[in-house]
Amino acid sequence: MNIRILIIAAIGLFNGALHAQTVLKGTVYEGKASHKLSNVFIRDINSKEIALTDNSGNFSIRTAINHTLIFSSPGYISDTLYLVDLKPKRVELSFQGISLNQVNITSTRTFNPREEYPDVYEKSKFALSPSRIFGKEAKDARRLKRYFDREADERKIDSIFNPVYVSSVVPLKGRELEDFMTMYRPSLSFLQKTPHSSLTLYINDSYKKFMALPPEKRSIQRLSAN
Template sequence: MSTALFSSNAVAQKLLNITGVTFQKASQSRVSQVVINNSTRKTLSKSDDLGVFRIQAAVGDTLFFTKNQYTTQALVVLNDNLLSVYLQPIVTLDEVNITDKSTRQELASALSEYRKKTPFSSLHPGVAASIFSPISGISNLFGKTANRARRFEAYSKRELEQVEIEKRYNKAVIKKIVDIPDEDMTAFMMAFTPSYDQIRVWADYDIIKYVQTSYAYFQKNKESLKPQKLY
């Protein structure tokens, strides 16, 4: 019985010459310089410029495939058949440099002109306290026309919130996540632009998931979601 057990272990531990090719997921593009780590044997290899790799492993060994900007892939060796390994690129969403300076500068300028004509000591406490917060300052500044000031404040708030949304949710970001035709972009964004309250708490993963889910729905309901032409 001990002889049979030894023989079984010897077969299980037989090293195989594992070969394969590393690809980018959802394409036939080959990925070079992928590090292959046999975590069971503590050995390393690397795919060549054509994505081809070779490494020794036994049945049951776990191979980890890693490269910067790709999600690590793990495979358990079952046999010595040629392996095709598909790596998922990591999507990173760069914040677009959309500035809100012009809006803030216009509001600050209005306060500045008011301060030039009014001694600082005579400023209403609410105005003096809001020199560095122009939007609320405008509301205090024009207290006699409170309704107009409140409308202006609400408008300014919406404008600045829209700037923050567009920094993280824009055409460039959407195209990085899904393959959307240019002619569908406007309709998609009109139907599925998130709110400021959503975007300010979302991580990149949340934006990616939102775009993917929304676009899947958009593709199924495209015609009903497109803006209707008015004649």
Template sequence: MCFGYAVAQTPIQGIVFDTQTKQRISQVYVYNTANDAGGYNNTRGEFTIAASPGDILIAAAKGYHADTLVVSEKRIVLFNMERSTRWIDEVSVVARRSPEERLLENKRAYSTAYSKGDAGSIFSVGPTGAGVSIDALYKLISREGKNSRRLQEIIEHDYRETVIDYRFTPDLVSSVTGLRGETLVDFMRQYRPSYYFVLSANDYNLAFYIRSSLVRYRQNPAALRLPPFPSAEPR
């Protein structure tokens, strides 16, 4: 997965690891503060981003503390992220917010980004007839508009992940599989369902998916586990 490129900068490859488990982490947003390039890594924890030596990269992911590094002369960078939360066997949740409530909250908190990032219709109709909306064009091509739309994409991505988390919970998976602790974490990471499956699946479908995945997991616990990076040492 490639991100935006800047003039006089070269593509830097990287991988994101969990500090405790040493496993790769996906769904991580990587951002270059020097050129505003950014985006999510792929399902193998890998990313490519335009950067130069001295640029500062930031990695952020749900459930982890943000990590920062300075690009060196090497063409490969490695993030090692610390979890901000810990998985325990029993969790009591009070007044859990729905994905829709969280999305509305984010939209209210970042309302400026939505107003600046929404270009609206490029064509306008006025007293002299139809024409091109200069304001809409400006929002499409301006750096402010691009950054606002990037923030919108992050918020929408967070919403989709929250929808999955809302139904594919540790309590549910543990009750269906009997798994606990790090084994539960490993299983849920490897067999996390897609957003579109969760939208269409009822409770029976979801439980059936979990049980079917458990059979495959027990046959080969590492079948979908992201492999370690072989050619470089984590910093």
């Protein structure tokens, strides 16, 4: 009897160890700096598992050796990580300036997270089961759903308030155009209720305010990656 108990316990420990080995943890930083990045989107291109970094830049994702992870965040160069082991990772994303019309999660095709990640929406639903409400998997799913919803809204804004259109209204380009569009980026609700002619007026009025600022106030400070 004692031998059977020991065997069962050993099997349980072995299975637990196997499960632990399928989870990769780590932290995402801005370059070599100590600044940690939240809401970095992580995707295992082999298994299609996805995750987000938390407010402290930490992440946890189910994966395996020989899998490839993609880390992406607006304004940073996406990083690819090929896993040769599952030791905790320090991932560094290089700052590239603000990408005003960047596609972060999928390719340039229509972004439809409900079709691409149906499990996220299913697990995000509230249920009577406490584990479905307070469990980590459910919490992570609800957080990812909010992320997808924000991403969808941002893409709708980008489709209207884009560099080609804005630069046709005001004489800005390059870094100056990026800073202007970031500082005066309209909300989706504003764009949905504003006719095209009024949007042109909004951009012109914003440009006047922008140029009235002291030069140092017209530039958005970037965090250093050094």
